[in-house]
Amino acid sequence: MATPPESVPVPPVPGRPARVRGPAQDVAGLGIGRAVGFLAPALLLIGAFLVFPAIWTIYIGITNYRLTGVEAVSPSIVGLSNYTRALNDALFHNALWLTLLFVLGSAIIGQNILGFALAWTMRRARPAVRRTVEALVLLAWILPSTVVAYLWIAFFDRDTGTLNSILGTQGTAWLIDYPMVCLVLFNTWRGTAFSMMLYSSALQAVPPSQLESARMVGASGWQTLRDIVFPHIRGHVLTNTLLISLWTANDFSPFLLTKGGPNHESETVPVYIYNVALQGGELGYSSAISFLLLIANLLVALLYLRLLRRRS
Amino acid sequence: MTPAFVVRRIGFYTVICAITLFFAVPMLWIASAPFDASPGLGVRWPDWTLENFRKTLSHPYALHSMVNSLLICITTAVAVTAFAALASYALSRVRIPGRDALLYGLLLLSSVVTGTAAMVPIFVMMFQLGLIDSRFGVALVMTGGLLPAAIFILKDFVDAVPKSYEESARVFGASTLQILRDVVLPVARPGLATILVWAFVNSWGNFLVPFLLIRSIDKQPGAVLLQTFTDEGGSANLSVIPVFSLLFSIPVVVLYLLVNSRYGFRFHGGIKS
Numbered sequence: 048m049a050t051p052p053e054s055v056p057v058p059p060v061p062g063r064p065a066r067v068r069g070p071a072q073d074v075a076g077l078g079i080g081r082a083v084g085f086l087a088p089a090l091l092l093i094g095a096f097l098v099f100p101a102i103w104t105i106y107i108g109i110t111n112y113r114l115t116g117v118e119a120v121s122p123s124i125v126g127l128s129n130y131t132r133a134l135n136d137a138l139f140h141n142a143l144w145l146t147l148l149f150v151l152g153s154a155i156i157g158q159n160i161l162g163f164a165l166a167w168t169m170r171r172a173r174p175a176v177r178r179t180v181e182a183l184v185l186l187a188w189i190l191p192s193t194v195v196a197y198l199w200i201a202f203f204d205r206d207t208g209t210l211n212s213i214l215g216t217q218g219t220a221w222l223i224d225y226p227m228v229c230l231v232l233f234n235t236w237r238g239t240a241f242s243m244m245l246y247s248s249a250l251q252a253v254p255p256s257q258l259e260s261a262r263m264v265g266a267s268g269w270q271t272l273r274d275i276v277f278p279h280i281r282g283h284v285l286t287n288t289l290l291i292s293l294w295t296a297n298d299f300s301p302f303l304l305t306k307g308g309p310n311h312e313s314e315t316v317p318v319y320i321y322n323v324a325l326q327g328g329e330l331g332y333s334s335a336i337s338f339l340l341l342i343a344n345l346l347v348a349l350l351y352l353r354l355l356r357r358r359s
Numbered sequence: 360m361t362p363a364f365v366v367r368r369i370g371f372y373t374v375i376c377a378i379t380l381f382f383a384v385p386m387l388w389i390a391s392a393p394f395d396a397s398p399g400l401g402v403r404w405p406d407w408t409l410e411n412f413r414k415t416l417s418h419p420y421a422l423h424s425m426v427n428s429l430l431i432c433i434t435t436a437v438a439v440t441a442f443a444a445l446a447s448y449a450l451s452r453v454r455i456p457g458r459d460a461l462l463y464g465l466l467l468l469s470s471v472v473t474g475t476a477a478m479v480p481i482f483v484m485m486f487q488l489g490l491i492d493s494r495f496g497v498a499l500v501m502t503g504g505l506l507p508a509a510i511f512i513l514k515d516f517v518d519a520v521p522k523s524y525e526e527s528a529r530v531f532g533a534s535t536l537q538i539l540r541d542v543v544l545p546v547a548r549p550g551l552a553t554i555l556v557w558a559f560v561n562s563w564g565n566f567l568v569p570f571l572l573i574r575s576i577d578k579q580p581g582a583v584l585l586q587t588f589t590d591e592g593g594s595a596n597l598s599v600i601p602v603f604s605l606l607f608s609i610p611v612v613v614l615y616l617l618v619n620s621r622y623g624f625r626f627h628g629g630i631k632s
Binding site for chain 1: 371374375378379381382383384385386387388389392399400401402438442443445446448449450452453454455456463465466467468470471472473474475476478479480481482483484499500502503506507510522525526528535538539542543560563564566567571581582583585586600601604607608611612615
């Protein structure tokens, strides 16, 4: 249950793997015995509530375990049939496709570009402007997800919603007619703060002298970005994109806005897992899908750590 | 000032205004609806009243759910901070065999095993342990989930504490426990406070875990209860929802401001700070 993306007020992503090899010197005289004792409670809790569930998913995923009925009492092993079923499950394909759209629209494009634009423009804005804008963007990020869901339900409301008032389109039920567009907008709004902060501190690494000389030779804004800024922050763009994609793909808050509806039109993989497991009661099948999600997360995280390591 | 420059400036401020509006407009509702005599989903200048606050506070479960949230989040935050502090100190100062592999594993775990990917096995496990409908069970699951990242963030803090403090205390004959209590703990206080607040805020907003594990309405924390406010007719209860949303957001914002002003916002991203 690490870093639930629906509530990440401080990015709990420990970077700096360089520190992994930091100097260890037992100056207080703790000793290996007591050090292991210090580690034990944390490792026990992590083992019980994080590692064990992750491994157990594999087992539940090869059974026909159900929430109710005969299979709830005595589930039997069905081999890989849950996985072959997933291959032919149109609703699962639908969930995969929607998750892809969600990640592409709100993370890779939305949060990335808006976050960079904010970091780039706020760099030279007046301190008062900068503080106000950053506070708003951060506020969107730290508010509890249930509250944020209501903000957007009110914003998109058919009869009195703010969006309809602004556009003069009273009677448009955005969440029903265009659920994925709504989710992409919502998640862009919700998550841009992380990219903004990451790019803000990445931009500080761009030598001002290079920007200055670009201005002297009359480079356009776009040329400066492409030839001077981008080479410096390429690594950050990659790692940022990987992280926000991982979080977005695992985000449960679409459930709070649309519950996956109408008629599965916004049912991303996390919502699909919930609906199959707790609405449909098919714990075995949903575990198989959870395991696929875990594998996808693992691949992205391994790639992320590799990139970080190469950079340092 | 060339005309091109003026045009560019105007364009620049238009873009900034548009972005600011994009972030501000959805928030207007929570600033107006709680104080409006006939609250709806729209945004308008309120017809000022505090009647909604009275209704919310007299709602049978509203305050109760705040207490539940407090119970769950304080338990989680204290447990995360205490266990992460012990673990990060050991990992920072003692070369335990397999330490690097352990750290790498924790780093992976903190992003791979997300709430949504593990919700089914966690539900089944808590069901079989008889911990469904238990606030303590919710706190346990949240603690396990937050610990790997907490250990990492805290280890950064401890690594930054100069070892010379501990060395000199040792030279003067302090025992190991004295060093930990009187030297390491005070120096690490900003890190501990940050983790405490971080864990509290994270569990305060967590919807999925209590939503999965808690059945009875009198045990639900605010994050879940907020989803269930309806009036007699079964539609959303709009005199309670806006007020409750506002009250439920206050602790998070206050804590954030507190940490920010006291210790400055430290950016724990995958980036060298």
